[in-house]
Amino acid sequence: MKEQVNQFLATLKDEEVEVKALAAGAAANAADPDHAEDELQEVRKPPSQHSEGSEKYWKAVGNQTVRTYCSLHVQPKTLDGIISLVSQSGLKDFQGEGGVSCVLTHLDLDALGESMGPGQRPLLRKRFVPDQSALRILLHGSMIARNGQRKGDECMVPSEGELVFVHCGMERSSKEAEALFRPAAARKDQAIEAEMKDVLLIFSDTSIRDRKQRVRGAYTSRSTACLFSGAPVSTMVPEKPYTDFSGHNFGDVFGTISAMQAADLWHLTRTPAEFFSQ
Numbered sequence: 667m668k669e670q671v672n673q674f675l676a677t678l679k680d681e682e683v684e685v686k687a688l689a690a691g692a693a694a695n696a697a698d699p700d701h702a703e704d705e706l707q708e709v710r711k712p713p714s715q716h717s718e719g720s721e722k723y724w725k726a727v728g729n730q731t732v733r734t735y736c737s738l739h740v741q742p743k744t745l746d747g748i749i750s751l752v753s754q755s756g757l758k759d760f761q762g763e764g765g766v767s768c769v770l771t772h773l774d775l776d777a778l779g780e781s782m783g784p785g786q787r788p789l790l791r792k793r794f795v796p797d798q799s800a801l802r803i804l805l806h807g808s809m810i811a812r813n814g815q816r817k818g819d820e821c822m823v824p825s826e827g828e829l830v831f832v833h834c835g836m837e838r839s840s841k842e843a844e845a846l847f848r849p850a851a852a853r854k855d856q857a858i859e860a861e862m863k864d865v866l867l868i869f870s871d872t873s874i875r876d877r878k879q880r881v882r883g884a885y886t887s888r889s890t891a892c893l894f895s896g897a898p899v900s901t902m903v904p905e906k907p908y909t910d911f912s913g914h915n916f917g918d919v920f921g922t923i924s925a926m927q928a929a930d931l932w933h934l935t936r937t938p939a940e941f942f943s944q
Contacts, residue, residue, distance in 0.1 A: 741804065745819055748807025762827025764902050768895075769828050771808055773801075775842070776835035798845070805830070805846055815859075815896075822847045823860045823896045830860075830894040836886050840864050843892040863893040868921025877925055 708722065709729050716723040737755060742748050762768040778796045806814075806821040813825040824830050832843040847858040867889040874887045895902055905916050913919060 742807075743803075745803050745807045745810075748803060749811045752808050752811035762829075762902075764827055764897065765904065767827070768902055769812065771805075771812065771824070771828065771830045772833070773805055773830070774833040774835075775801075775838060776833060802846060802850065805832075817849075820849055822849065822858060824894060826896055827902070828895065829899070829902065832892045832894070834890040834892065836889045838890070840890050840892050843894075847894055860894045860896060861898050863899050864918055865891045865893060866919045866921075867891055867923060868919060869925050870922045873923075873925040873927070876927055 711726055713723050713726040716726055760769050809821040809824050810816045812828055814821040815823040834843050847860045869887045871887055907914050
């Protein structure tokens with residue numbers, strides 16, 4: 667018990683030091699805003715303006731890559747807000763062609779809410795349970811913005827050339843994803859209008875065990891995902907074998923996947939990172 671108390675006090679002390687350091691950094695930037703602006707402009711210069719291979723060069727490469735392929739937004743709270751956000755994104759000019767290519771919308775139920783992964787205090791947060799109404803606004807707004815079949819404030823069928831991939835995770839069933847493609851007022855046993863395909867994701871036993879500090883009792887090495895489309899997947903994408911895994915893309919089992927280890931994951935501490943303000 668004494669050891670746990672000492673560990674708790676040490677953690678509090680470390681947090682206090684971090685808070686003071688952040689406050690000092692904020693005060694310094696406030697006192698010299700030009701310096702902070704100059705540093706930001708330096709990072710945003712193209713890589714060609716730095717010596718190749720230098721630290722500034724690779725930071726510029728990283729900045730350019732992230733800004734090219736990633737766009738971070740605060741989630742709107744309304745359906746119209748989601749539609750507007752997705753409609754104005756850089757993907758608006760990308761359109762899928764049946765049998766040749768598809769645009770994939772990915773919703774990971776395990777990635778919503780607060781992280782329970784590395785850098786978080788154990789047992790501090792309960793398992794996050796996403797609100798169904800918020801999920802429907804997020805997903806239906808995205809599909810409507812991508813020209814899905816709108817019915818009032820809902821959309822149950824993606825548009826032609828579009829695939830929706832919902833990762834249910836290890837603790838949820840495909841029924842939760844299927845419910846998102848059924849009208850809110852519909853019966854639970856009512857058939858959905860979209861085409862649906864379940865995919866079982868299999869992780870290697872070794873990689874799952876290595877992610878745990880302690881292995882107590884039974885654990886799972888499988889996860890569930892669902893594909894939704896307006897037409898059968900077999901008519902939307904050509905059949906081909908996986909490059910790095912066994913099997914073909916028309917099958918319903920994908921594996922064996924090696925889960926990344928905690929040390930290899932990109933994560934933050936509970937302290938807000940300064941770059942979010944940039």
